[in-house]
Every structure is written in C-alpha cells, then in structure tokens.
Amino acid sequence: MQEFIPSADVVGIYSCGPTVYSFPHLGNMRPYVFADTLRRALRWKDIAVRHVVNITDVGHAVADSDTGEDKLEMAAARERRSVEDIAAFYTKAFFDDMAALRVMPADVYPRASEYVPQMIEFAARLEELGYTYLLPSGLYFDTSKSPGYGSLALLDVAGQREGARVEHVEGRRNKTDFALWRAEEPGVRRVMRWKSPWGWGAPGWHLECSVMSMSLLGPHFDIHTGGIDHRQLHHVNEIAQSEAYLGDGRPWVRYWLHNEFLLMNAEKIAKSAGGGPRLADLTEAGYHPMAYRLFLLGGHYRSQLDFTNQAMDAAQATVRRLAARVEALRPLPAAETFQAARALLPGPGPDADKAAVAYLDQVDEAISADLATPKILAALQESLRDPEISAEGLRVVVAAADALLGLGLAELDPRAVDRRRSVSDLDPAELKTIERLIAERTGARREKNWARADEIRAELEKLGVQVTDTPAGPAWELR
Numbered sequence: 001m002q003e004f005i006p007s008a009d010v011v012g013i014y015s016c017g018p019t020v021y022s023f024p025h026l027g028n029m030r031p032y033v034f035a036d037t038l039r040r041a042l043r044w045k046d047i048a049v050r051h052v053v054n055i056t057d058v059g060h061a062v063a064d065s066d067t068g069e070d071k072l073e074m075a076a077a078r079e080r081r082s083v084e085d086i087a088a089f090y091t092k093a094f095f096d097d098m099a100a101l102r103v104m105p106a107d108v109y110p111r112a113s114e115y116v117p118q119m120i121e122f123a124a125r126l127e128e129l130g131y132t133y134l135l136p137s138g139l140y141f142d143t144s145k146s147p148g149y150g151s152l153a154l155l156d157v158a159g160q161r162e163g164a165r166v167e168h169v170e171g172r173r174n175k176t177d178f179a180l181w182r183a184e185e186p187g188v189r190r191v192m193r194w195k196s197p198w199g200w201g202a203p204g205w206h207l208e209c210s211v212m213s214m215s216l217l218g219p220h221f222d223i224h225t226g227g228i229d230h231r232q233l234h235h236v237n238e239i240a241q242s243e244a245y246l247g248d249g250r251p252w253v254r255y256w257l258h259n260e261f262l263l264m265n266a267e268k269i270a271k272s273a274g275g276g277p278r279l280a281d282l283t284e285a286g287y288h289p290m291a292y293r294l295f296l297l298g299g300h301y302r303s304q305l306d307f308t309n310q311a312m313d314a315a316q317a318t319v320r321r322l323a324a325r326v327e328a329l330r331p332l333p334a335a336e337t338f339q340a341a342r343a344l345l346p347g348p349g350p351d352a353d354k355a356a357v358a359y360l361d362q363v364d365e366a367i368s369a370d371l372a373t374p375k376i377l378a379a380l381q382e383s384l385r386d387p388e389i390s391a392e393g394l395r396v397v398v399a400a401a402d403a404l405l406g407l408g409l410a411e412l413d414p415r416a417v418d419r420r421r422s423v424s425d426l427d428p429a430e431l432k433t434i435e436r437l438i439a440e441r442t443g444a445r446r447e448k449n450w451a452r453a454d455e456i457r458a459e460l461e462k463l464g465v466q467v468t469d470t471p472a473g474p475a476w477e478l479r
C-alpha cells in the first residue's frame with residue numbers, strides 16, 4: 001500500500017463522470033459512492049479537497065470506439081428530442097440519484113460541450129509537438145511516441161492490440177493510437193459539430209478529461225478516480241496525451257484509484273446493453289436508497305460486488321436496525337474529523353471511555369487502510385452491542401463512523417426505511433378489490449379457464465399483489 005502525501009493545501013480530485021444519454025443504472029452509481037467515501041476519508045484527516053466530476057454531453061461514439069455513431073445523437077433520434085434536451089434530462093436524473101444516495105456534490109461539474117475550444121487548442125498543441133498524424137477519419141495520437149504508454153494499466157500493449165475493443169481504423173499506425181479529433185464522415189452531417197483545423201467534427205472521447213481537469217485543477221493534481229473499466233484504455237490515453245502536452249517529465253497525476261465492478265447475475269452491468277436496473281427500480285420495490293448505499297459500502301471498493309435480492313434484503317434490514325438503534329441516541333454530535341471526534345471523548349484518567357477510544361481507533365485504522373468501509377461498518381455494529389461503552393462515547397463513535405459511511409444516521413427514520421406495504425396499510429376498498437379478484441381467479445381456475453386466470457393474476461400484480469397457489473387454496477401477499 002502506498003502512503004498518500006498531499007502536494008498542496010487543497011487536494012485536487014478528478015472523477016470521470018457520466019455520459020448523459022440514458023438513465024444511470026445501479027452499477028454506474030458505484031464510482032461516485034466510492035469517490036464520496038474518498039472525500040469523506042480526506043475530510044476525516046482534515047485535508048481540504050476540490051472535486052471535479054465531468055458531465056459528458058458531447059457523445060462519444062458507440063462502444064467507446066473512435067468512429068461510428070454518436071450515443072447522444074442516437075438517443076436524441078430514438079426519443080425524438082434535441083441532443084440538448086437529452087443531455088439536460090439525463091444530467092438531472094444523475095443528480096437526483098446522487099442526492100438520493102447522499103453523495104456529496106462535487107465542487108464543479110464541467111460540461112464537455114463548454115470546453116470544445118480548449119480541446120481543439122490542446123489537440124493543436126499536440127500536433128505542434130509532433131505527437132499526431134492526420135487521417136481522413138480524424139486526428140490521431142501516435143502512441144509509439146509516448147515512452148511510458150500503458151504503464152498505468154501494467155498494460156500489455158501487445159495484448160491490447162488483440163483486444164476486442166480495438167476497432168479497425170484505416171491507416172492507423174498502431175492499434176493503440178486513438179482519435180483526438182473525429183472528422184465528420186463524408187456525406188454525414190453530425191448534429192453536434194464543431195469547426196477545427198482538421199475540419200468539421202467532434203472531439204475524441206479521451207480529450208475532455210485531460211482538458212477539463214487541467215483547466216479546473218491545474219496542470220498537475222493529486223488524485224484521479226474512475227471505474228476499473230477505464231484503467232485499460234481511457235486513463236491510459238488520458239495520461240499519454242496529458243504528459244505529452246505538459247512535456248515536463250513529471251507524472252501528470254500522482255495517485256490513481258479505481259473501483260471494481262458491480263456484478264448482476266455475475267455479469268458486468270453495461271449501460272449500452274439495454275440498461276440495467278436503476279435506483280428508482282429499487283425504491284419502487286420498497287428498498288430505501290440507504291440500503292443500496294450500505295450494500296455498496298459492505299464491500300471493499302476494489303472487490304467485485306454481486307448484486308442479489310438477498311444481499312439487498314440483508315442491507316435493508318441492517319439499515320433499518322441501525323436507524324432504530326441510533327434513534328434513541330439522538331441528537332448525535334458533529335464528528336467529521338478524527339480530531340474532532342477524539343476531542344469529544346474524555347482524556348485518560350478515571351473518566352476515560354476506553355471502549356469508545358478503541359472503536360474510534362478501529363474506525364480510523366479502517367479508513368486509513370485503503371478505505372476499508374466493511375471494517376467501519378463492523379466497528380459501528382459492534383459498538384452498538386457493547387455493554388462497556390458509555391452512552392456519550394457511543395454517540396461519538398456512531399457520529400464518527402457515519403461521517404465516513406454517509407448513511408445519515410443522525411436523522412434517518414427507521415419507519416421510512418421499510419416502505420413495503422403490509423395488509424394493514426390497505427384501505428377497505430383496496431382490500432375488497434383484491435379479495436374479489438382472488439375469488440374470480442379461483443372461479444376461473446375451477447372452470448379451467450387458464451387464460452382468464454392469468455389475466456387476473458396480471459391485474460393483481462399491477463396492484464402489487466402476489467398470489468401463490470397452495471394445496472389449501474390461493475395465498476397472497478403484498479410485494
């Protein structure tokens with residue numbers, strides 16, 4: 001493990017942001033909950049940060065390739081809306097989910113569309129320095145001129161050359177070369193197009209992150225984060241073009257942190273493959289957003305997480321139990337930094353709360369050791385069961401752990417955690433309708449009218465009622 005030594009009073013963090021052409025799915029949330037944990041960890045250590053998350057509203061091409069159709073433009077055509085509408089709509093959807101998950105807002109959310117002139121200048125500078133060559137399909141970065149190319153990914157460049165993501169581009173010198181500028185294909189007029197020294201077109205998809213991070217955080221900054229899928233290609237290319245541009249022989253960014261995937265049925269959830277479940281799907285099914293947050297934090301950010309119903313049920317139950325237990329301890333003190341939390345506990349002597357001090361140390365060790373959120377969660381749960389800890393000490397430990405976990409335990413209502421309805425929540429008219437439909441379905445089954453029975457089952461499902469046929473007759477429950 002590497003020690004983090006800040007290079008400035010305010011640590012610059014850049015996180016690769018969303019491409020806003022469709023709803024973010026659950027897997028898309030993980031990088032931001034992870035970056036949020038990192039920010040909370042730095043706050044815990046009393047280190048100020050400036051966090052930048054870009055909004056990609058200039059669509060890069062389908063399958064993240066350098067050529068071909070543009071994702072935003074395809075979405076606009078599909079939904080019969082303008083690209084600006086599409087970007088605004090899905091940007092809002094992203095912000096809504098971030099807020100529901102209690103992710104602290106970034107300091108700046110730059111839009112790629114607002115930085116195209118700077119991207120053109122950046123590419124022109126690389127051209128001037130001799131790092132590029134021009135093809136009919138655009139301006140390309142020559143990766144053979146970048147001495148350390150691929151070192152971030154421990155990249156086997158030969159391996160990447162054979163990789164499935166590498167498309168064939170006519171005239172490209174090396175398979176790892178990538179587009180800085182994507183020229184408009186002859187006879188095809190893009191909706192989002194800009195004039196450049198290389199003709200009309202759009203920037204290549206790696207360019208925006210280098211340009212916007214340098215504009216907002218300075219030429220060099222401390223931390224760059226993103227999903228592990230960016231490590232092989234996007235970040236490798238960001239580094240190559242940035243270090244070529246700066247030309248000062250220093251690493252562009254000092255620390256790279258990547259979160260692992262969320263797996264669903266043991267497969268990566270890819271947005272392009274038709275969209276995975278969204279946060280809204282979870283809340284509609286009765287899960288609280290904090291249950292999803294806790295599920296994510298229950299795994300280390302560098303471990304793959306398997307999303308299952310059972311895991312979500314367990315997370316929901318844990319959040320509810322935590323909220324119910326903490327309710328009796330409110331109000332909680334402010335304990336966002338280790339020092340502030342420690343100062344709230346009595347010093348050594350007869351009044352010392354050894355148990356509370358030990359839990360606080362456990363929390364500090366866990367967050368210091370590469371953001372080990374599962375260990376913080378364990379320390380929190382253990383402290384709540386510990387008969388040795390004082391009530392005041394427990395308040396401090398809970399507040400401190402939650403400053404890092406971000407579950408909002410200071411005010412989370414345990415009754416709001418489980419919104420699944422029970423039969424007693426139904427009003428008499430609803431109950432009557434359900435009972436009538438169940439009776440009708442039983443009648444249809446008796447007459448072997450299976451089509452009608454299925455129709456009624458579908459109707460009941462719309463009302464949130466699930467019917468199971470048992471030897472004793474139909475049983476039903478609310479979902």
Ligand SMILES: [Zn+2]
Pocket residue numbers: 015016017209234238
């Ligand atoms: Zn990026």
